[in-house]
Amino acid sequence: MDASPTPAAAPPPDPETAAPQRAAAPGPAAPPHPPAAPGPPVFARAPVPASRTRRLATPVGILAAVAGAFAYVGTVDPNESGHYPVCPLLKLTGLLCPGCGGLRSAHAFIHGDLGAAFAANAIATAGYFLFAAVWVLWLVRAWRGRPLRIGLAPAWWWGVGAVLLVFTVVRNLPFGSALAP
Template sequence: MIQTSLQSSTPLLADPSVGRGRRLLWPAVSAAGATGFVLVAHLLDPNQPGNYPTCPWLLLTGTFCPGCGTLRATHALSNGDVLEALHRNPLAVATFVVLVLGFARWTRRQWRGERRMTAAPAWLLYGLFWVIMAFWVLRNVPGWTWLSPE
């Protein structure tokens, strides 16, 4: 018996009975949540004392976590100051770029009705983990103030 390849060059389509509006529900909800986050970070300046609580990790250990400075980076980006955002948390800025690109890809796939993609490969997830761990350690090295959010 001869086997044929099950893969085709055309994208696999989702259930055609599901309309575009329903397929775009979760991208719309995600966009609304991200917009709310940016709006709050823009309106309530994290550089002003008392607007937000202190990072629990910083409060307990006196060291910076990988997320320290993300609110200030978001505030700076919402004001158009990319250099200030990079100074506050370069990893957060890079993450925002990847998230926007991933969101655009996801929304396009939903618009077209293509099936869901599989999860990221393990090597990518492990690599991301080690990048975060390295950033965490390096931003707390004495004298490396260029990675600290202050």
């Protein structure tokens, strides 16, 4: 017995996708019609809003990680040698990078000595306050169900890079020794 399908068993062609059967007419062929735009998905659902707990999970988790890192730095003094690795740029070239003194700054910041924190690394200390402000904004927006979107133009990023470069150069020059840790 032959297992091939018979013409009667074949499904009929879909009228929307099948090309119409026309008799060959003399003259130029008509351009083909563009395919119809697909309709909405069959199982489309409206997005389900995330619960408040789920929206707050990421900012709270980030705060927990940062608080854990600061707690460690506050407990293990970076002013004592042997606890943290030495900056590779400082070790190889003798030049201070923009992050040099950041751990000492964090240690002083944790202990409430803002003067020592700024003296160790002014940029890092300003970054702690900036992080706190952005985190509070993120938490408030997550609480209200709005996403945090901070769109900075490339000029801002170039500006941040320029500030870090100037800070690095000045702290390595004799007149900028006040910025050195």
